[in-house]
Amino acid sequence: DGGITQSPKYLFRKEGQNVTLSCEQNLNHDAMYWYRQDPGQGLRLIYYSQIVNDFQKGDIAEGYSVSREKKESFPLTVTSAQKNPTAFYLCASSQQRGDEQFFGPGTRLTVL
């Protein structure tokens, strides 16, 4: 079954710690994305990647970092520099940028 997996589903972090969210896809898509979702604010783009070893900042990249070493993987690190990291994080992929995006189930991060 093709799709996108995100792990873990729920994540708790202490203030000052970095944490990495996993995103894997087996759809053979070139483009991958990370979004942050807060109540009433829709989806905000954090980072995106259109090809392996290349990625660009989205609208709210400060305090986040990514890597794209393999086509199927696009992990997101939430660093201690992110001032308000508690949110629902969604990973998505598409054949190319602008196409229909397929979403993973999300990771809910809570900073204690």
Place this chain on the structure above:
Amino acid sequence: AQSVTQLGSHVSVSEGALVLLRCNYSSSVPPYLFWYVQYPNQGLQLLLKYTTGATLVKGINGFEAEFKKSETSFHLTKPSAHMSDAAEYFCAVSLTGGGNKLTFGTGTQLKVEL
């Protein structure tokens, strides 16, 4: 550049009533348009999309949307609401030609009442 506006952050309908969720877009070139649905604590699922061709698009779960260029709209409808339709709905737009950003609206929460 493109943008999308969803009118009404919350919509409430009775079970069996018509569902109408509004989406207006702005785009400098012909757009691609999408509707997604999100159930609580889940990812987004594509309901339907318009790229080219027929302007009335049918999607999953009995939903459809009509692309109206003159009104720059892509409203989502369903003739008869079901309790299972309660969810958040997102309209999204990108530009034709590929390689372009997909821009999401802020979402409309649909409540279905008995």
